[in-house]
Amino acid sequence: MAKRAGSKTPETRESSTAAADPPLERMRRRAYEEELALVQRRRAGAAIQARLDDPRKRWKLSPMDLESRTRWVEYSKAKDEMFAHTDTKQAP
Numbered sequence: 001m002a003k004r005a006g007s008k009t010p011e012t013r014e015s016s017t018a019a020a021d022p023p024l025e026r027m028r029r030r031a032y033e034e035e036l037a038l039v040q041r042r043r044a045g046a047a048i049q050a051r052l053d054d055p056r057k058r059w060k061l062s063p064m065d066l067e068s069r070t071r072w073v074e075y076s077k078a079k080d081e082m083f084a085h086t087d088t089k090q091a092p
Contacts, residue, residue: 041072 048069051061068075 037076045069 048061048065051057051065
């Protein structure tokens, strides 16, 4: 398929959007990060549930696995705070 003259690739489109409106880009990145965290939480929950349900996998389950599930929100807030203090333009 031939590329139209003057058309942008997804990479150049994204970089021009970011340069034109940094607050919009930050909002978009934050929404993506939140969605990714939700997916990770669901997968972790499914893995733990599979270990609880399957006697062959139960040996993989530790008390810390169950405890960490109750502290997911606290861990996520701590991670976000750490990133906020360490994120710079030189090392994003």
